[in-house]
Amino acid sequence: MRFWGEGFDVPVNVPDWAALKRHVSERLQVGEGFSLATINLDHLVKLRCDGRFRDAYAAQDLVVADGNPIVWLSRLAGRPVDLIPGSDAILPLAQLVAAHGKTLGLVGSTQQTLTAARQYLEREVPGTRVVATLAPPMGFEPAGAAADDVLDALGHSGADVVLLALGAPKQELFAAYGRQRLPTVGFVSIGAGLDFLSGAQKRAPGWVRAIAMEWAWRALSQPARMIPRYAKCVTILPLEVTHAIRLRRAGNASGLVPDR
Template structure:
């Protein structure tokens, strides 16, 4: 994919280069022009869990390094950067980034493909997009239950020729899928969006605004979804490694 990270300042945290820009500048100066010029790009919205997974899995690390942009999604990333005296300008939440992209695509009459989540969740999310963003061309959709090397699925996405492909397979599958098949696409913004389709579909509620502003969205999710405890522990391990500068 076209690598344009040299146009943005980056900060390296545990061998992952994060862009250091506001969401508005990132979108207006880099992503929106890429969309209009049909450039192909890969965006990773990375939190501490993704950074830790990249540290533990070489294949996944290579997938992250192949991205054109890694944006700081997660309070832990901002805390780590601040502790390292390399402060990031702001958190760029993946869900917010997706909504801004949908608004832009709606304004320009462009197209999107929605890949991932359960079939019923995917369907509900797309129906919600159609309701909220009526000018978007839904190029296609597909649930997230498939093998990463399913070539028929790749061809389906290819034939859709979408301007944006939102990939909601969770880590590490979404980044691995994009990295593995990127060379088979001619254009498109490819972005891993984790559980964002569940939020769009109304299956999961996002944290109230005050929790988000206080960088406590992770705590809200833990209280609502106790099964996330193992994932939260990875965040604490990440911070310990930052503090003690462990590899």
């Protein structure tokens, strides 16, 4: 499935959990790095007005569908993909990393949150080794001197896979930059995932997520931040729906996901 806008084209090239685990396992086995992004409507809004973000997304090796609207649009287009939220991917990826005898690094949020997240992962996933917990300073520039300092620390730590909780677009920009500096490291953008693990933020209950209403939970929990974001997302839906219908009618082979 492909999502589009003026001057950019974003393919979801990892359609399901099996494909995600296969791709990551293959790279871990040969010591090859990667960058993983989780596309959602908020990202599509940002991609329309941020050239650096578009360049960063173009540099991502793996892209999964994070958000039910992305999944619904893919089905409408006849190119179905599964829902793989960044937060839900943390534990399965940590299990893969541990199974391959590799190490984790955590970047983002606060040191307190990272410490709690490290303790959670090491408790819940046997064999997990978190070798770096780095909380960049306020105003962190994801491709500047501060980013170099973080990457140097990650390189010295020996982290094989790094979970990035910097928020979009910073985490994707940092992943694209880090991918060049540390080509054997995997960078995974997970948004608020570490905050959920640590308890710094409370995630919607499972039954709320099951009925695809997590967005409403978040809007009620953080109205000042989330309601304007969701309002912008609504404005792009007609265009994306139109594009999905055109893909379905055209049967455009270039829009097919090769791993499905």
